[in-house]
Amino acid sequence: MVINVAVNGKNYHWEITPGQTLLDVLRREGYFSIKCGGCGNGECGACTVLLDGNSVNSCTMLAAQAAGHQIITVESMGEHPEHGWKTTKGLHIIQQAFIESGAIQCGFCTPAMILAAKALLEKNPEPGEAEVRDALSGILCRCTGYLKPVEAVLSAATKMSHGDIDNVVIATIQTRQAIKITKVPETWHSVGKPKIKVDAIKLAQGKPAFTDDIEMRGILVGKILHSPFAHAEILDIDVSEARKLPGVAAVLTWKDIPRIPYSTAGQSDPIPGPLDTFSLDHKVRFVGDRVAFIAAETNEIAKVGLSLIKVTYQELPAILDSTKSMDKDSVIIHDEPEYKHFADSAPEHNLAAKIRIDIGNVEVGFKQADYIIDGEYEVPKVQQSHIEPHVAITFWDEDDRLVVRTSTQVPFHARRILSGVLQLPIKRIRVIKPRIGGGFGNKQEILVEDVAAHLTIATGRPVRVEYTREEEFMASRSRHPMKIRMKTGVKKDGTITANEMICLSDTGAYGCHALTVTGNTGHKSMALYVGDNEYRKSPNIRFYADIVYTNHPPAGAYRGYGVPQGFWAVERHMERISKKLDMDPIEFRLKNSIRSGELHPFSTAWSEGREPQPEIIHTVGLKECVQQGKAIIGWDQKYGNADWHNIPGIPYLRKGIGIAMVMQGTAIPYLDMGGASIKMNDDGSFNLLVGATDLGTGSDTVLAQMAAEVLGIEIEDIIVYSSDTDFTPFDKGAYASSTTYISGAAVVKAAEQVAERIRIRAANILRTKTGDQTISPESIVLADGRASDPKGMSITFSEIGHNALHHQNQEQIMAVASFVSQVSPPPFAAQFAEVTVDTETGKVIVDNLVMALDCGVIVNPITASGQVEGGMSQALGYAVCEEMRYDEKGVSLDTDWVNYHIFRADEMPKLSTVFIQTFEPSHPFGVKAVAEIPMDGVAPAVGNAILDACGADLNTIPATPERVWEALCTYRGETE
């Protein structure tokens, strides 16, 4: 059928099929600003368009329904201000506001938010914050915590209503805190400044920047047949009918491809875990595991083709309770002979990894204690829920090299792993990483790349594989669920004498990240409290963990990487101990927490990288974090104040306040390497090529700021490109909170080398110009895009670039550098939470979250605070509502964002961020990590606040109404 439709003011006649969605047709027609989160059910709002001026989801609307209506997309709103000789209208005020406010992180939901803002402001030019939040309520954002988008819309409203912004008081958001810097490097012009993200302009315009935003002639749709059983042997698989279906180009089963064991974990070589996965196998190990691949001309044909594959399964007993995995009579999940061990893996016992760390002697410490406090804690399996699904496009290029265009955090690891799986040399694979629509660890996994690649090898044609949202929940990765036992010895004065954590971690069906995630659970959370006095020098700490296989979907990397699990247990436990001792919870924590100049207690016992080596922690701003955080949340006025806890006239509501202290790491020492190259152009601009992957964090911008600082230019003169394994230097990728620190140090080294070449050439030019032979490279200062000598003579970078490339002793001024760290300096934070609890129903509302962080020098306060706000928001879901549940057959009960709820803009608590700046001496700009630590403290702070409110002492998150009510019943039973 043909429809008449008006898009962005132009009329079109489009041929469609009756069942085609408006989303599919608009993207087919090139409106790539409209994104798809894979839900197909209007849950995420990434596909928002304006229909007759109202924001609607285009994935739940038929294209035919839109006939006769006016559609607006972001493509119509504004354009880049510089288009050569052509005058452009520039960006729309709303786009500009999103850019300037730092409202854009990964940018996948940005066009949708901008449209929703446009719809609002056209009807209501001067909205309040609640109205803005309501307008954005249909668009899920996993990156920002919504604070900066709300601020952007309020700012745009003011500008649109009042014109000259300088003379107008901009609407302010009460929750926004000024970032407080305790030490400001005054001479820096770029580092430490709130620079606009280098990719913000294209993302605000909805440019085709993401993996799926391309069209390719002859591209096939790749799909996966997933297992309906948690554990089964495939006795027979008949694909003959599927192969006969017109439009099906290939069907692959385990019989068709090489049987090569690998790990999907995108980590440095050697992978620190067992090789226990095959692209396709004759055994399935979880509901959602791979059974077959299909490539077809259309999505519909692929689906029909999948339905024609006949599989005969022999169902096997399934292990769905991690406490049963290692029972003697348990079925063995990995009995394949090709299994490749790592360290203590023992698949015959369903053990993927084992950790036994003893620091000091806990048994002696327990004997020296006045009290021994035990506790058992549990954390759930939760999902990263990045809005852009996993997506990869593969094709043979003109040299018969396999090109993999993929939304990955680890392009170089992906290339290496694919090489083995596909039996294709690394040199014949090129991985291109466009912009990433969020990853949070889940894209540190090789999940769809091999599927597309196998199908491209089979068909010779380009293949696109994209997970649906259901597949993301069913067959991607998640945070490891854990059961944790704590045992702590403590003296009457509050000194911890020994601290023990015993952890049972469920890696699911495969051991990707099994060892390292759970290693970090202890390595970070159990390092924070070393004890006081003599115990500081010689703490007694034990961390034992068994990481077991079950028939649940595999767990993997998720922002925080095992540390949030540990801190739920440690920080709830510390709260209980302080109550037991009748000590102030903050005083107790600070008394025992690690301090500047002390040895990281785990540094001699365990490392995620190579052999452990002693590491002194030089900067610990924890005490200052506590002071600042307390002041912001009003701790002293609230904690212990009986009146504050009551809400007049509503006796069943109680308010509570809680704290958690946390630490994380910065990169993986001795192992992970970052690289960067910088080259100078003839206009004095620079290309910065990095293998690092900005998955929305702003790392491209931060790296550009560091280069700009060294080179004495603005970041507008740096063109950042990341990443392409053919062109950019190697980088381990985006994980372990490492990009700013590791890749940043590589950038600084490269920039210093380029700066040196510039100084030499500038000195030569100036000597020639002035005849002053005393001008030396050492005396040249680079600033404001000029090279200047002490006498005031200067030359522009443009002149230097021209001179170098065209005029005299020609050379390409460029440098490549790399960096591997010898340390992993921990960031620290104090997380505060304020809650209101309905003491009759157990319903909890989180009212306020405050996080004070020591993350070293903050390179970009806007992007860094955005990281914290977004991280706290994800952690808020971990605290109160996110949980992946399964039935007795291992079938997921939560396969969409209706049942698995992530927070919306119109239900967020107040968020406040304050940075306590220290200078980490191991980095040229003194930075430490910021990306992951915001995940660590919210859940225990909320748990402690619930305890403070009503006595409900939770062991398990999320703090659902039912769990809180049960804990209240226990508390009342104990106190009555």
Next chain:
Amino acid sequence: MIQEYHRPLTMSTALQLLSKHGYKPMGGGVGLSRTSEPISVVDLQSLGLDTIKADHQLVAIGATSKLAALNAGHGLSDRLLDAIKIEYSMNQRNAATWGGLLMRSGGSSLLLAMLLAMDCLVMWQPDSKEVRLGDWLPLRASQNPGKIITQIIIPVEVKIQFEYIARSPRDRVELCCVVCNWKTGRKRLCIGGPIEAPILLVDGSGKINPSSVSQNAYSLFRSINTYQKSAINTIITRLITGEQFKW
């Protein structure tokens, strides 16, 4: 699988289409059929059913009116507008229709429970049938009074209060209770939760015993645990004994 799309301009054409096997009415745009069976959809957007008329006593909402079209100016309780926002995001409100809400909403729908408590009247075609929501809702899965909902009639002079339990303020509602109170003294109390559709528990003007209402509620749930019993009893008691239950 949608094989045909129709957008009739008259009610008679729409009814004619919907009398055929495999033809389904289509409201707004908050969910598309995922059935693998071939179906034909009949888009109701051009039938003129998208008006909202209000007077002092009643608001008549056209079935294809969007949820977002209802506003404070129509004179209905703010609590109804609150419930819409709790359950539907802005994008959904801009696409979802009132008729679609009645057809699709499940047992935990706060909004549907509220409409039930308000004793709404639902108008159907063919034959211009008027059916109380409470009379139709229990039969919804198997028996509809007509092919097309044309209007929903909501009384204005009703006081509404509600309580709901969810893991976060905008999460899927787990349990809800709505109470409506007329000036005449009439009271209606409905409950929603893990059931097919919200259930009316009280309709009358006499004294209400929260405990017996709760007991009645428990019996209507297919399975109910201790927490759910406690929560139901709590929110029912709050709404019945609270000040808001009085005019």
